[in-house]
Amino acid sequence: MAPIAPLPLNLIDGLRKAGFDLDQLAAQAGLTAEQLRRPLTEAQADRFFTVAYERVGNPAVGLTLGLNMRPELFGVVGFAAMTSPSFGAALARIARYNALVSGCTLDILLDGEQAEVRVRYDGPLRPYSRCRLDIQMGSLLAFGRTFTERQIVPLHLLLACPPPPHHALYAQVFACPARFGQPHDAIVFRRADLELPLVSGNPNMAGLFEHEAERHVAAWQAPPSTAEQVREALRERLRGELASIGAVARELCVSERTLQRRLAQEGVRFTVLVDQTRLESARQYLATGRASLTEVAYLLGFADPNSFFRFFKRQTGVTPDEYRQRATAAPALRPIATLPREAPARAPHTALPGAPPGHDPTPGAGLLQ
Secondary structure (H helix, E strand, C coil), rough: CEEEECCCHHHHHHHCCCCCHHHHHHHHHHHCCCCCHCCCCCCHHHHHHHHHHHHHHCHHHHHHHHHHHHHHHHHHHHHHHHCCCCCCCHHHHHHHHHHHCCCCEEEEEEECCCEEEEEECCCCCCCCHHHHHHHHHCCCCCCCHHHHHHCCCCCEEEECCCCCCHHHHHHHHCCCCCEECCCEEEEEEEEHHHCCCCCCCCCHHHHHHHHHHHHHHHHHHCCCCCCHHHHHHHHHHHCCCCCHHHHHHCCCCHHHHHHHHHHHHHHHHHHHHHHHHHHHHHHHHHCCCCCCCCHHHHHCCCHHHHHHHHHHHHHCCCCHHHHHHHHHHCCCCCCCCCCCCCCCCCCCCCCCCCCCCCCCCCCHHHHHC
């Protein structure tokens, strides 16, 4: 199965800032913390969302998580939206490219003086499904308020679910009426809101980001090559052992001979893919600056640090130590778009409102502030 999208960095960082151990959450979902920042399969994303939602323990968490989303952390999709000329143009770009960063689908319907942005989550029904829809709708409102520098207030929310125990919080957080039991989920804006210009609008940069987003969409829609499937299988197994071609073939449910034939048709060799995947992982480990060279060598399946040293120097022309020093010394990138100095006022938030009876408000409270 093809990877779908990386988990939103906002969600990952929000969990970390709220005191949750990402390594532990990832391990419970059968993943590593590094994998959380790479495209995941539907099954992997489902396991992580299930674990994270259970650990947070508050069904209302999505209401304010969305309002605290930072668009620049959505990568090319966020920048394509931020550099749009108007809120409506930004919403159109978000709707087109949203599959790159979210499991939700957006449709924009104009009706007279209203603009209805329908939000749909097509994944299997899970306890966290409502939370994902809440996050998506909140992030759209937060985007509009931040980059128009106007206190946009939706006309109303349409919610397909029956009223939950915390139903009053929807009107409180979004500052508009909430209608439950509707045929679909949507956040409804005034049509005039869509015409508001963005303070971050930049037509020259917008074209560049749109081109890059289109390239990502084309790659996402294309079925994964056999080589990419092998790379993904190798990434999963590079945790102290080196997968054989037989083991990878079994994981992909084909014979070893079939796998070799398909790779040959694509003009690649298994050993080359192993080296490429090892090098990719080595660079990630070294750039973080946390793991020792001995630990990196072990994680990548090398017999000893010297073997890893020779491999890395042969592939890159520099030693692992030299690469780490350069990576950790590089200055942080500045956002391309200039953000407003002061964010506009938002609807008041309530810390852990609507938590189920007996819920301890201390763990993860930062997710609702």
